[in-house]
Amino acid sequence: xxxxxxxxxxxxxSAADLESKDTITFRGRPNAKYAWSAGIAxxxxxxxxxxxxxxxxxxxxxxxxxxxxxxxxxxxFRATDEWVYVKGTGKINTYSISYLDxxxxxxxxxxxxxxxxxxxxxxxxxxxxxxxxxxxxxxxVGMPVQAVWKPTNEREGSVxxxxxxxxxxxx
Amino acid sequence: xxxxxxxxxVGAGITLFRRRLKETGKELSYLAANxxxxxAGMTMDDIDCVVMGTAPDAFDGIHMKADNLLDGAxxxxxxxxxxxxxxGTGVFSPIGGWWHIASGLFDTCLVVAEEKMSPCIPHPQTAxxxxxxPIITRPLNPNLVWIFALEMNRYMKTYNIxxxxxxxxxxxxxxxxxxxxxxxxxxxxxxxxxxxxxTMVWPVQRLDISPPSDGAAALVLTSEDVxxxxxxxxxxxxxxxxxxxxxxxxxxxxxxxxxxxxxAKMAYKMAKIxxxxxxxxxxxxxxxxxxxxxxxxxxxxxxxxxxxPKLTAEGVTQRDGDLPMCPSxxxxxxxxxxxxxxxMKCCEMFWQLRNEAGKRQVSGAETGVAQAWGDLMQxxxxxxxxx
Numbered sequence: 001x002x003x004x005x006x007x008x009x010x011x012x013x014s015a016a017d018l019e020s021k022d023t024i025t026f027r028g029r030p031n032a033k034y035a036w037s038a039g040i041a042x043x044x045x046x047x048x049x050x051x052x053x054x055x056x057x058x059x060x061x062x063x064x065x066x067x068x069x070x071x072x073x074x075x076x077f078r079a080t081d082e083w084v085y086v087k088g089t090g091k092i093n094t095y096s097i098s099y100l101d102x103x104x105x106x107x108x109x110x111x112x113x114x115x116x117x118x119x120x121x122x123x124x125x126x127x128x129x130x131x132x133x134x135x136x137x138x139x140x141v142g143m144p145v146q147a148v149w150k151p152t153n154e155r156e157g158s159v160x161x162x163x164x165x166x167x168x169x170x171x
Numbered sequence: 172x173x174x175x176x177x178x179x180x181v182g183a184g185i186t187l188f189r190r191r192l193k194e195t196g197k198e199l200s201y202l203a204a205n206x207x208x209x210x211a212g213m214t215m216d217d218i219d220c221v222v223m224g225t226a227p228d229a230f231d232g233i234h235m236k237a238d239n240l241l242d243g244a245x246x247x248x249x250x251x252x253x254x255x256x257x258x259g260t261g262v263f264s265p266i267g268g269w270w271h272i273a274s275g276l277f278d279t280c281l282v283v284a285e286e287k288m289s290p291c292i293p294h295p296q297t298a299x300x301x302x303x304x305p306i307i308t309r310p311l312n313p314n315l316v317w318i319f320a321l322e323m324n325r326y327m328k329t330y331n332i333x334x335x336x337x338x339x340x341x342x343x344x345x346x347x348x349x350x351x352x353x354x355x356x357x358x359x360x361x362x363x364x365x366x367x368x369x370t371m372v373w374p375v376q377r378l379d380i381s382p383p384s385d386g387a388a389a390l391v392l393t394s395e396d397v398x399x400x401x402x403x404x405x406x407x408x409x410x411x412x413x414x415x416x417x418x419x420x421x422x423x424x425x426x427x428x429x430x431x432x433x434x435a436k437m438a439y440k441m442a443k444i445x446x447x448x449x450x451x452x453x454x455x456x457x458x459x460x461x462x463x464x465x466x467x468x469x470x471x472x473x474x475x476x477x478x479x480p481k482l483t484a485e486g487v488t489q490r491d492g493d494l495p496m497c498p499s500x501x502x503x504x505x506x507x508x509x510x511x512x513x514x515m516k517c518c519e520m521f522w523q524l525r526n527e528a529g530k531r532q533v534s535g536a537e538t539g540v541a542q543a544w545g546d547l548m549q550x551x552x553x554x555x556x557x558x
Contacts (some may be wrong), residue, residue, distance in 0.1 A: 001185065001352045002210065002522045003529030008352055009202040010187035010386070011194060018191060018289070028232065034305070042306045066422070068307050074417050094328070094425065096320035097373040102312045104296035110373075113317050115325075115421045126421045128308060128317075141328045160310045 041069045044083065046157040052149050056121055058084045064122040086120030088147035089168065093117045093126045095139055112136070116145060116165050132164030144168040172441055178272045179398035179405035180265075180556065182211025182391035183518040188355045188506030191289040192385040196231055199387035200243030200285045203511070207281065207389035208245075212401055218391070219277035221246035223253045224264025224284035226509035226545075229298035232290050244283040244389075256415065258459065258545020260284065261388075261513015262552040266411045268392045278394045286508035288383040295383045302547070304418070316380070320372040322425040322548060323462045327374065329426035330477030332465075334374060336484045338365035340461040341378045341503055343483070347490055348500025350530035353515075355384055355506030365461070379461040381501075386508035388515045406524045409538075410444070410555030412437030420548050431470030431544065431551030438540070439472070442555040447472045447540075448494060451555075453523065453533045455516035455541040458501040464488075467542055468496060470551060495533050498523065513543035517554060524558040 017023045038046055041057065045068055048055040056065045057080035059073035065084050066073070073080050095114040101107050112131035117124065131139065132148065145165040155161040184206020186192070186199050194202065200223075208214060221244050223237045233239050237253035244251070254260065254267035261284050268282040288295040299315040326332065339362060348357035360378065368377035398405040414433035416423065423429075435447070444450045456467035465479035473494060474482055482488060488496035499505055499519035502512045520539035522528045542553045 001529075002183070002525075002527040004527055005184075005206065005210070005352075008187050009206060010189065010192045010199065012187070012189050013191040013193040013289070015191065017193070018292075023193075030232075036305050038306045046306070068419075074419070093421075094321045094325035096317060096324055096375075097370075098314060098317055098320070099369075099373075100296075100314050100316060100371055102296075102300055102314050104294045104314065104316075113313075113321065113372075115321055115425075124422065124424055128311065128313070128321075128421050130311065141324070158310050159307055 041071045045069050049159065049161040050155045050157040052152070054086050054088055054118060056084050056086050058082050065120065065125065067118055067121045067125055067127055086118045090116045090118040090145060092139065092141055092143045092145060094141060095131065097136060112139065114165065129162060130164040133166040174273050174441065175275050176273050177395045178269045178408045179393050179395060180390055180408060180521050181393050181398050181402050181405055182207040182213065183389070183521040184210055185353055185388040185515055185518055186386050187353050188384045188386035188508055190355065190382060190384060196236065196240050196285050196287045197243035199287065199385065200240050200283050203387035203389040204243065204245050204281060204283050207391050211391040213391060215245045217279055218245065218249070218281045219279045220250040220271050221281045221283065222264055222267040222271065223251065224260045224267070224282065224510040224514060225253065226255065226257060226260045226286055227298060229301065230286065230288045230291050230295050240285055245281060256413070256545060256550045256552060258509055259513070259543045259550035259552040260510040260545070262517060262541050262543035262554055263413060264510065264514055265390055265392065265408065265517050265554055266413060266552060268390070269408050269411050272392055272394050278397045280392045281389065282392060282514070283387065283389045284510040284514035285387040286511045287385045288508060289385050314372065316372040316375055318420065318548060319460055320375045323374050323460065325425040326462055326466055332477065332480045334366060335362055336480035337461045337465065338362045339483050340458065340464045341365045343489060344458060344497050344501040344503040347498055347531065348504025351500045351505050354500050354504055356382055357500060357504050375460060381459045381503050381507035384506035384508040386506060386511040388511045388518050390514065390517060390521065404525050406521050407557045408554060409557045410438035410442030412553040414551050416549040418547050418549060425548070427476055428466055428470040428544070428551060430549060431467055431542065432472060434551035434553040435471045438553040438555050444555065450538060451540050452536045452538050453495040453498055454539060455497055455499060455501070455519055457513065457542050457544040458497055458503050459507055461503065463544065464496055464501065467544065471540060471542055471553070490531065490533060498528070498531050498533050516541040516543070520556040524556055
């Protein structure tokens with residue numbers, strides 16, 4: 001704001017004002033529904049998750065193994081070349097501990113979230129997932145973890161076919 | 172780079188920033204646009220074209236809302252366009268205005284940015300549920316704060332940054348905002364207050380986050396010839412830059428925002444800045460979270476990688492320090508009506524460079540840099556203003 005300007009423009013409205021019958025407000029809720037095709041790359045990715053395997057795509061030009069897979073390399077801007085299975089193990093790249101649900105409601109039992117760099121993918125190629133069966137105090141960047149899968153008959157071809165990643169017990 | 176004409180800023184205006192404002196988005200746009208025109212000594216008759224910056228439609232709940240907002244921006248029957256790059260929109264909107272004039276196509280452009288987040292109830296966070304890839308991310312039920320917490324932790328771990336240093340950004344910006352009449356969350360707080368505030372998504376705590384807000388801001392841009400007719404003290408847009416990275420944010424190292432650095436390099440090259448920390452007098456880096464001011468100082472090449480927290484702890488970024496950051500009070504203090512918050516940063520540069528910032532004035536300010544950021548941590552927008 002300029003010191004030359006003396007009038008402040010805008011009228012504050014409280015939460016109570018917005019709820020109150022004295023204030024004219026209108027309510028609505030969109031009712032749009034969608035059905036998405038998973039596409040070429042993700043269809044294979046999800047089918048393989050159902051099989052208990054994680055698949056990526058290799059770009060031979062930059063020699064990266066990309067997970068999640070895509071049919072083209074966004075850096076080389078050419079078609080990727082082949083399907084490559086990566087491991088269900090990896091290391092925590094970064095993590096956080098969420099006391100908020102998807103709608104920003106407070107939750108008592110935190111959701112443990114991480115980016116996991118998968119073994120067999122290129123360095124720095126990670127996926128977003130959850131952590132489980134882990135002592136919160138012991139989670140750290142670089143921690144070796146492994147995928148814990150849903151029982152075969154409960155898998156549906158979704159990223160949630162992996163329940164979470166848990167620490168690999170050190171021998 | 173072939174820039175045909177120099178572009179001036181000759182007016183700026185903003186509304187109050189508040190959690191909820193009674194005015195509609197259109198009415199807010201009008202208030203800010205008119206304030207900017209008054210500050211320039213112009214009327215709508217002097218304006219050739221209008222650029223609107225407004226961020227996700229889902230907050231206002233009006234699909235393709237720029238068309239709805241058009242009347243409030245004074246754009247009826249004028250060349251009008253909306254620019255949009257998520258949270259980066261506020262600083263991108265004057266870049267959109269700059270194209271119109273630098274190209275020689277128009278002599279004057281009104282740039283308006285509006286955001287009303289309050290209509291989305293009970294919390295605008297719900298609108299972010301549809302930002303995610305529906306196939307591979309939405310089934311995990313993510314909250315948008317997750318990704319910032321993941322980035323913050325990566326940044327802290329990579330450079331071994333103490334949380335205390337990050338908390339100082341909230342103390343500084345909320346304190347700076349005490350001198351900003353529009354501010355929503357100005358406060359005198361301590362580092363302990365930040366560290367003791369509720370943990371939302373660790374390491375992000377309550378006082379690390381900027382609030383949802385309603386508000387609008389506007390700038391008047393002109394060619395050099397027109398600027399000379401209206402003012403003796405034009406402010407120049409000497410550099411603009413923007414860059415976007417892939418939406419596959421889990422496939423790159425989050426410790427450094429390379430796309431911000433690309434945008435900054437473009438803007439510095441245009442402004443002929445070769446040593447940013449020496450040649451920039453103050454900056455308004457995008458600060459929706461405390462750590463982002465530090466991350467962006469480094470992305471803007473105003474600090475070496477991992478060193479912005481140390482500079483902050485040493486007081487370098489205070490308003491009376493060697494390299495002030497967010498003298499306005501930033502998003503943490505003034506508020507975060509997304510697109511309007513980014514443009515507020517450009518308004519602040521205008522007032523600082525005209526020596527009109529009152530108690531917020533940075534002494535000897537001649538060159539300022541504003542920056543915004545957004546989408547899935549993938550966009551950097553940068554402007555360099557000089558007096």
